[in-house]
Amino acid sequence: MNQNKKPRALYIHVPFCRSICFYCDFCHRFYQEKEADEWLLALRREISHYRLNTDLKTVYIGGGTPTALSGRQLDSLLSLLDPYTKNVLEYTIEINPETLDEQKAAILTAHGINRASIGLQTADGELLQKIGRHHTTADVTETVRLLKEHGIDNISLDLMYSLPDQTMESLRESIRFALSLQPKHLSLYSLTVEENTVFGRKGVTPLDEETEADMYEEICRVLPEAGYRQYEISNFALPGYESRHNLVYWHYEDFYGLSAGASGMEDHCRYDKPAGLSEYLQDPLRRDLIPLPQEDEMFETVMMGLRLKDGISLSVFQERFGMTFEEAFSGTAEKLLGEGKLLIKDGYLKCADAYYHLLNSVLSDLLPV
Numbered sequence: 001m002n003q004n005k006k007p008r009a010l011y012i013h014v015p016f017c018r019s020i021c022f023y024c025d026f027c028h029r030f031y032q033e034k035e036a037d038e039w040l041l042a043l044r045r046e047i048s049h050y051r052l053n054t055d056l057k058t059v060y061i062g063g064g065t066p067t068a069l070s071g072r073q074l075d076s077l078l079s080l081l082d083p084y085t086k087n088v089l090e091y092t093i094e095i096n097p098e099t100l101d102e103q104k105a106a107i108l109t110a111h112g113i114n115r116a117s118i119g120l121q122t123a124d125g126e127l128l129q130k131i132g133r134h135h136t137t138a139d140v141t142e143t144v145r146l147l148k149e150h151g152i153d154n155i156s157l158d159l160m161y162s163l164p165d166q167t168m169e170s171l172r173e174s175i176r177f178a179l180s181l182q183p184k185h186l187s188l189y190s191l192t193v194e195e196n197t198v199f200g201r202k203g204v205t206p207l208d209e210e211t212e213a214d215m216y217e218e219i220c221r222v223l224p225e226a227g228y229r230q231y232e233i234s235n236f237a238l239p240g241y242e243s244r245h246n247l248v249y250w251h252y253e254d255f256y257g258l259s260a261g262a263s264g265m266e267d268h269c270r271y272d273k274p275a276g277l278s279e280y281l282q283d284p285l286r287r288d289l290i291p292l293p294q295e296d297e298m299f300e301t302v303m304m305g306l307r308l309k310d311g312i313s314l315s316v317f318q319e320r321f322g323m324t325f326e327e328a329f330s331g332t333a334e335k336l337l338g339e340g341k342l343l344i345k346d347g348y349l350k351c352a353d354a355y356y357h358l359l360n361s362v363l364s365d366l367l368p369v
């Protein structure tokens with residue numbers, strides 16, 4: 001493929017964790033040094049096979065817990081990526097607070113990592129234990145300090161709400177604590193309980209819908225007051241610190257996905273890498289391809305784009321699909337615009353503020369039949 005047409009964003013999934021959180025259904029294994037070494041060899045093979053774009057603009061190393069790797073392994077992982085990250089604008093790594101030390105922080109800086117996403121989840125010590133997290137707020141404070149000391153001050157914090165027994169005051173306290181660390185970006189996710197998690201097996205449930213909606217409303221009130229613009233349903237940033245990598249997903253652009261548990265999108269196809277580590281180690285080049293018919297691409301472009309407060313550029317949509325939004329969704333587009341659920345402003349299609357939290361039900365009207 002022509003270098004200019006290759007994806008400019010890369011996601012790598014590190015499938016190891018030092019402990020398993022009760023709500024988590026991501027692809028992860030307990031970290032074992034030998035297995036992580038085997039994984040690095042497989043990843044080396046995968047990276048060289050696909051001849052990645054050497055002009056990547058964003059790289060996101062997620063997981064799992066990338067910093068569950070040893071210092072030596074983290075250095076090897078980032079060295080594998082060095083040839084592709086010369087021009088990268090945003091280079092993010094996810095960090096679990098209890099897994100970063102001085103040596104690892106220095107390794108991140110040496111390889112040009114310039115953004116960190118830290119899983120804080122809640123500042124309530126009891127709740128942290130209830131959800132199977134092993135860090136303390138002191139660990140988070142220390143992680144932020146270490147990162148800043150090593151020149152990484154573009155920091156995002158993840159928080160969760162609708163956790164079992166969580167109160168509004170506990171959420172407010174967590175937000176206060178998060179803001180005291182002066183992050184550039186905050187992501188807030190409500191608990192969803194999947195069957196294949198510890199919570200799923202124990203029959204734990206999130207809070208009732210009304211409380212969850214109240215918490216979301218509180219988040220959307222407090223964070224803008226503190227200067228963070230809500231630019232996506234679950235994401236808030238200081239001006240200029242929106243996640244460039246995640247914007248690739250929301251703009252429905254191509255991206256590479258490497259390693260077990262990752263997905264990618266290239267040239268009108270989505271692909272899934274093997275979900276399990278052993279399958280991946282057996283065949284790191286395996287990709288399960290899912291061709292995307294234009295109808296699906298149009299719907300998914302709208303589905304992802306409407307998550308953004310700014311919505312979707314209608315001229316970009318038309319250029320991409322050779323038809324207008326109204327032509328692509330004839331009938332339902334007029335209905336949703338007429339009902340005021342969607343609106344068009346300055347060439348962008350957006351979800352009206354009053355329906356933003358009900359986006360999924362708005363989208364269900366646009367689903368291809």
Ligand code: SF4
Nearest residue numbers: 017020021024063064
């Ligand atoms: S939430 Fe993160 S740290 Fe916890 S088990 Fe899942 S991937 Fe690992």
